[in-house]
Each structure stands twice: as C-alpha cells, then as structure tokens.
Amino acid sequence: MTFLGPTTALCRRPAHRFLLGLSAGCLVAAAVTASAAAVSTATLLEQMTDLAGLAEFPSPAYTCKQFSSYDQASKSPAQEWFANNDCGQYLRVEDRAGRKEHVMMDAAGPGAIVRIWSANPAGTVRIYLDGAEQPVIEAAMSDLLGGKFPGLPRPIAGEYSKGWNLYFPIPYAKSCKVTSDKGGFYYHVNYRTYPAGTEVESFNAGQIKSLAARIEQLGARLASPRGKASEFGGLTEEYTVDVPAGETVRQEFEGPKAFVRSVARLEAKDREAALRGLIVKVTFDGEGCVEAPLGDFFGSAPGVNAYAALPLGMTKEGDLYCHWFMPFKESAVIELINHTKDLVRLSGEIVLKDHAWTERTMHFHAKWRAEFDVPTRPMQDWNYLTAKGQGVFAGVSFAIDNPVKDWWGEGDEKIYVDGETFPSHFGTGTEDYYGYAWCWPAVFTHAYHAQPRCDGPANYGRTSVNRFHVVDCIPFTKNFKFDMELWHWNATCKVNMAAVAYWYARPGATDGFKPIRAEETVLRPMPVYVVPRVAGAIEGETMKILRVTGVAEPQDWANASAGRHLWWHAGMKPDDTLVVSFDAPKAGKYRVFGRFLKARDYGIHQLAINGQKFGEPADFYNPEVRPSSERDLGVFELKAGVNEFSATVVGANEKAIKSYMFGLDYLLLKPAE
Template sequence: MMRAQHGMVLVGLMLVSAFGAQAGVTVESLWNEMTDLEGLTQFPAPAYVCKQFSSYDRRSTDPEVKTDENWFANGDRGQHLRVEERNGAEEWVLMDADGPGAIVRFWSANPSDAGIVRVYIDGVEEPVLELPLTSMLGGGGMPFVKPISGERSRGWNSYLPIPYARHCKVTTSKRDFYYQVNCRTYEPGTQVESFSLETASAHEELIERIAARLARPGHFRMPPDAKTVHLDADLAPGKEGVVDVGEPGAFYRATVHVEAEDMDAALRGCLLEITFDEAEEPAVLTPLGDFFGAAPGLNTYAALPCGVLADGTMYAHWVMPFARSAEVRVVNHSGRQVGVSVSLLVGAYAWTDRSMYFHAAWRGEYPLATQPRQDWTYVQVDGKGVYVGDMLHITNPVKQWWGEGDEKIYIDGEDFPSHFGTGTEDYYGYAWCCNEPFEHAYHNQPRCDGPGNYGQTSVNRFHIIDAIPFTTSFRFDMEVW
C-alpha cells in the first residue's frame, strides 16, 4: 500500500546559553505555563528533561530487528512497569519517577478499563489523588475541569500539571488499557512545590482562568506598544512579497488571508520564509498553509498557537523574537496567480542569553510504502532547543486505518527512545482510529474526509506544557503502517 505523508515540525533553537541561579517551581508558576507562549521563547530555567511512560509493547527492544515481533510489535495494551499489592488489592504501576518533576500530560483510549487511578507523591503512603481515571481524564470536576481535561474523538486527555518534589508513582486498580504519561524531571536541586488537593483548592480561581483561556484559544491579548506591519500583494507565478523589520523585537501575532482559484494548490504552492538577524538560511521554511497547522486547504479550527478562522484567515500566536531584524517572504511556486494579505504584530522583546529563535520545517514524501515496516523521521536536529509541536497531513488511498504506528522520540543521543508511544492517533490525543474532527487548544483533527479513514486527514499537536527540551540533539520518528 502507498500513501502520501506530509509533516511540519516546530522547534525553538538556541544559539548561546548561560545560566545563573533560578527560582523554584510552584504549583502556580507551573500552571501558568499552560498558556504562556512567550515563555516558550526562553530555554527552560530551571532546566528539565521530558520523557514518557506508556503501555507500548515491551517486545520492542531492538531497532535493528525490524519485525512485528520486535521493533514494530503492536501489543500496546495492558503493559505496565510492575504490579504491587496494597491493602490486599493489586495495583498496576504506570509511572515511577524520581523528582523533582511534574506530570504534564495523561492520555488513555479506554480509561473505563483502568478503574481507580492513584497518585503517590514524595514517598507518602497514602495517595494525594484517588479517583476513577475517567474522572481525571474526562474533566469530571475540580481540579480536572474541562477543557484542561476531557474526551475528544474517543481520546481522553488531562493536561493539568501535577508537580512533585522528590518522587511520584502512578497506579491503577485494573490493567487492561492503553495509556501515556508525560513528565518532566528538573535538574537536581530544583525546589518544587508538590501537588496537594489543598493547594489545588486554594488555586481554583487560577484553574478557572486557565480553563477559560483554553476554551477560547484563538482569543488574542494585544501586547503594549505593539505595531502592525503589512504585506498586500497579488503574486504572479514565480513572484514574491517581502516584509522587513529593521529593529529588535518579536512577532506576537501573524495573520494571512489568501485569494486563489485553487486554494489547496495556493496554500501548498506558496512558500513562507522567515529569516531572523540576517542569518544565511531562513529559520522558517514551509508551505504557507502547512505553517498554520491545517493543511491541505483551509480547515477551520482554533488552537492556542495557531488556527484558521471561519472567514479563511489563518493566524499564528507563536512568539518569534529577534535581536536585530527580521524578514518575512512569501514566494509563489503554485503556477497560478495568488493574492496574499499578511499582517504581522511586532512588539518589544527583551533578548536574553536564554532566548531562542523560532524554527519551522516541512517534509513530504510520496509514495510512502507501508511495507516493509519503517520509521519515518519527522525531524532530526543537532544543537540545543525545545520541541513545541507538529502537524501531519496524510493522503490515504483506502478506507482502512493508517495510523497504528508509534512515535519514538530520541533526546540527546539516546540509544532507546525516551518517548515510545502506542499509536499515531494516541500521540495526537484521540483514539480508536476515530475520523471525527475535533478542536482543542493543544491538539486537533481539523480534517478527515472519509468514508472511514479514506482521503485527506490533517492532525496537529502543540507541546506547550509538555514541551521537550534537548541540549545536543533531537530526533522524532513515527512508525509507518
């Protein structure tokens, strides 16, 4: 079987770094990161690594053994670290991690089969959380409120961070289910305020405010003293339009509206290039439509960092800083006349030794064979930075499911991936091959044509609270099925 596969990846890359003493992590400071796009422009301080516990098939041990019995094994249900006994009952251990750290995402396809979830923090014998997993992931009530937690297209997610100072263990009362738990581990010595229900209760107003922000992810708050620069151009084939900003600052909002006879061809055929501080190569080099996360064509959705409005206007709220200057260029390679209207909101930005340039890249392949099995590399980067998201466009020639493959993320030269997933749709936060479009501040399926999973599908995931820092290298692979 052959498929077309196209992807865009978003990475902040750092050129220099020097750190002094850093403040600790409180419940309040961590929860505020859930909506802080400007914070993503700085390499994390205190520094942390991000990894994933999951129910991936434990037969997957050797990337050189490319068989369905080893590296591409697909028995991703009911796998755990171990089983323990407590008060005469069995508990299956999903996660066991030393701190200081924080859980930053919890996903499952079938939490009703997990029973009761218990979260043990800092070696205390009694759990700080004990509730049905459906309540935690389904938005069943404080502090797990919608849309911080909730079900979308049969996938259940909670993005409420749960910090811990010394240790965290997560168990369930039943075993036969799929799960992913993403967590941070901060650098040794970091002072972290551990989660408690009392602390959560004291911060209910903050939770409500964050939930309201995530429920209106396209809403934008204007930074002070910002100005707008425009590009309005009717581009003939091969022509380009350019906007130059010749002073320090940052882009806080970008909107693009396109007029074309063939919108799909125009959005894929026009190239967006963004260059910061007179660099030799652009930091952003992607098809125009793909940059906004909903290709192919215009597919309405609203996420925190980007989206497409009902009138066809595409927006990006990624904060993209520069120390001296920036150049934005749109080049028409579509072979047809395209009208482009670009608005860029430029505001002040204090460049520091932790500041990072925003990068976006694109990769496409056709045809893409599903046999023999292979890992398709989204992106491979050498250097220091933070991974903040991706979108995937699939052209599927059949109705059958295309996304059984697992994500495998390698950080800083790991031999075995510290993120090993349970399915492509699981990575994107939904489940069971569901072809129903959905929207969320962090993950979306703006398009799935059908019938079944035939035709064009577009999915995206933005790593805001679950961003993945790296210091020397980063590689993201996805199994092709």
C-alpha cells in the same frame, strides 16, 4: 500598511519588498525573567499558556520523557521494532491495601507530570507523591481524564475523538508514582525531571481550591485559544500583497524585536492549491529558520480546515492565525514564494514587540517535508525532525493522503534526546500521540491538539492532525530526533505524507531539512473510493444480533465486502457465544461460504448454523489484520426465512493477545445440488 508590488521582470525569480518599516518607538518591551522561581503548581499553570516562554531555554532546566503502555518486546531496530501489543503494559503490579495496583509511572524527583492520556481509562487512578502511603489524587480514571474531577473541568481535561487527556500539571519534590487498580488499558504519562536540588513545591489536593481562580482563567483561555488582538499589545500593522505566479516578495525587519501574532487571509483562483503552493520562508539573524507551505505552516493541510489551538488556527471563513513567539536579535526577513500558476493575494496583520535578547533566547523554527507514493511495507520510521544544537521541541502538524478506508496510523512515536540510543518517548499509536484514539475519524479541536480534517468514509482520503507541546515541550541540549512509525493496516497500498515540525533553537543549530522543490507543492489527486462488494453476500454488519456476551457492532474495514464487518470485540471469554440471524430465500439445502477477519487479538471459535457445528474450531489469529480466504463451511438444511449463525469462543492461539475477538465479513448461500 502599504505594499510595494513587483517592479521588474527578471529571468531569475525576482524578490520584491512587501512591508514598510515599523516604528520601534511604538512597541512595548517584553519582560524577561531574571532568575528562575521555585517550581510549583502555580508556576506550571502559568506556563500552560506562555508561548513567549517557549522562546527562552528553560531555567531551571529539565528533561521531558514519557511512560507508556508500548509493547516492551520492542528492544531495538533488530528486535521486534514494530511490535504492536501496546495495551496493558505496566512497570509492575503491586499489592497494596488488599488490592492490585498497576504501576504506570514511577519516577524520582524533583519533577512534574504534565500530561496523562488514555484510550480506555479504567479503574481508580492513584497518584502518590514523595513516598507517601496515601495518594494525593484518588479518582475514577475516566473522571480525572474526562473533565469530571471537581475543579479540573474541560478543556483542562476531556475526551476528544475517543482520546482522554489531562493537561493539569502535578509537581513533586522527591518522587511520583501513578497506578490504577484495573489493567488492560492504553496510557501515556508525560513528565518533567529537574536537576537535583531544584526547589519544587509538591502538589497537594488543597491547591485545586486555593488556585481555583487561576484554574478558571486557564480553562477560559484554553477554551478560546484564538484570543483577541488587543491581548497581544505591541504594534499592529495591516498588509496586503499580491504575489505573481513564479515570483517572490520580501520584507526585512530590524531587531531586537519579536513577532507575537499574525493573521493571514489568502485569495486565489484555487485556494487549496495556493495554500500548498505559496511558501513562507523566514530568516532570523541570517539563519534560515522557517520554510513551509502557508497552509501546512498554519497547522492543517491541504486547504482551510477550521480549528482553534493556542499557537495556530484557522477559521471557517479562511482566516489563518499564528501566535508562535518569534524573537530576533538583529534582523528578520520574510519571503513569500509562489509556486502556483496563478497570482495569490495575501492580506492580514502582523504584531511586533521590542524584545531583549538574552543568552537563553532562541529562534523559532518551522520546516516541512513531504514524501509521495510511499509503500506501506516494509514498515519504517518516518522522520519528523532531526536537529542539532540546543533547543526545545514544540509540536508538529501532519497530513496524509490515504487511498483506502483502512487505518493508516498504527505506528508509534519514537523521540530521542541528546544521543539516546533508545527513545525516551515510545508511543502506542499515531492517533494516541495526537491525543485521540481508536482510529476515530471525527474531527475535533483543542488548544493543544486537533484533527481538523478527515475526509472519509472511515479513514479514506485526506487527513490532517496536529499537536502542540507547551507545558509538555521537550528540551534538548545537543540533538533531537523524532520518528513516527509508518504502520498501516493495509500492506499493499501507497500513501502521501507531509509534516511541519515546530521547535526553538539557539543560534547555530542545524537540521536535516532540504529546500522545498516546486514539484513537491503540487497536490496529488485522490483516487475515487470504490466500495468493494461480493455479489449475493449476506453482510455480517447487517445481521440482527440475537444473543451476545460483551459488545458486537459494525466496524469499517476497507477490505471487507461493502467496506464493513461485524466485530465482536469486548467482554467475552471462553465459552461465550455470539448468535446472529440471516435469511434464506426458501427452505432447502445450501452450501454456505463465509469470510472472516484475522488479527493478532482474534480468538479460536467454533462456528455453527442452526446449532450444527461445521468442522473443527477455526483459529483467526494472524500477526497483521487481514481477511481470511472465503471458506466453504459445508452443506446445511436451512429454513425459509430466519436462520441462526453462531460463533463460540474456544480459546486463543498461543501467539495471540487474549482478547478472543471475532469478525464476520459475510455469508454466501448457494443451493446445493
């Protein structure tokens, strides 16, 4: 394919044609389902990789909602809206067969589970369908979500950056209940509900064996989501185009057709700046549907950050691919707008097919918003998407510039569909929505979600995450709103945020996005991270653990001396003790100072040195994570060399989550006069 370059210089930004016309006679027609089939495990498995199906409003129709362990103290924006006790919340606890079962989900059918996530799966999970007394699935939750359940291997299920995800669909005709015989964990259960009378074939355990070939094929597709060009059919056209600084190039297409695949390779003097500064705009049938920086549109920003998902991805060599299915009835216009100071060259290929437009067909949408120097307090709901019309939400990619090591993503997703006054998706943490957990900085990739970039140390720097809703897409008939809480551990810093929302909508739909301004596309430099250190401090994370009940280990904490502290965080109860050692340079009397961590799930502890208690037990509860002031612990007779520091659990503040945690930042020794 030959590109036409700029032909004239105008005072206004000129637009130039960059693709030649395509021959419709070479294209392959896409099939359109004439009528809805019964819902079954088999049909849902097909939908897990059917990106073309996202472009047709569902038939039979359904809603998609979420059960979760969100803090139920959150009642409204005026009542505990940012409450954060998101662990161990259940619908109820039932007595069954002599055991306690914590009910995570209880829904009337017809419907289908389409995703289960947990940060810390516990106990035996049981899934009861259609009022049966015996579960259709009974397994260790960590096996079912971790890819170890027979017949449901990775990547259909698996642990990714500490998040456990199951994407195997479980349909039910009448009802579904999900329980665990252990409590104390985080969870999401995403599920569909179909209209009464919809024909649904309930899942049974034998289907894992009878559908083994399909499940194996599905697993292979999810494991290699980029696929091959030959799999897409249609007509492939190659292109190369130069976009001068400050200019626009343009190409028109005639319908009815659909874009089914594209690959882009970018060359520029500053590639990272160009991926943010080159804007892709797409107009379908006269409606502006896509407007985003090129790199953000392809699911990770800024720069090239390798990952492979089903609809989008990037290779380490810099190939950007898109598999979103984009139909149009009469026309499509693609524009590339260069907001950078240098020429940008784009090359690659586009694949089109003929596609029959129906009364259910929807346009693809992808739009970007960014906000800079956003203070982390007061907390707020940051909007990903507000849309009106009929459509289907299909995902989001998100990028944040974080100037500190502290965790930026404690906030929950809140999704409102068709005028809901309370969200039908209320999450448990930003990373939980994106399918990982525990603020984990390790990059990962999966067909449906990824963390392609996290600079570090810890959560400092630029981070990019995404999640794509395919079998768990969220239909709406009138309107849709997706907010994500900005809930940062650091109450005094400012962050930069950018997001691309992906959705489908019938013609005439509207959204709340504003046109992208050139100044918004300029990358802000990250401040250099300086590790804070207290002179002479004996760092808690470097002390040798002599005795402990439960788990104690170093944890990154931006406000700590040296950026870490010793975190005692699991398996303890009142009267349990943590004992660590520290060295004194010589025998004698020392005044000892210490600094500790305070948070909502920290306990009351009796502190001691060499068995000598100092003062009354200390209460380390605080609604937010923060350091204590440096405490004067008193004067102690220390031995030359090894001495012992201990913390014993006494209890917890009445307002605290009863986890009894403890954090030691440092001790500081000063010779006593």
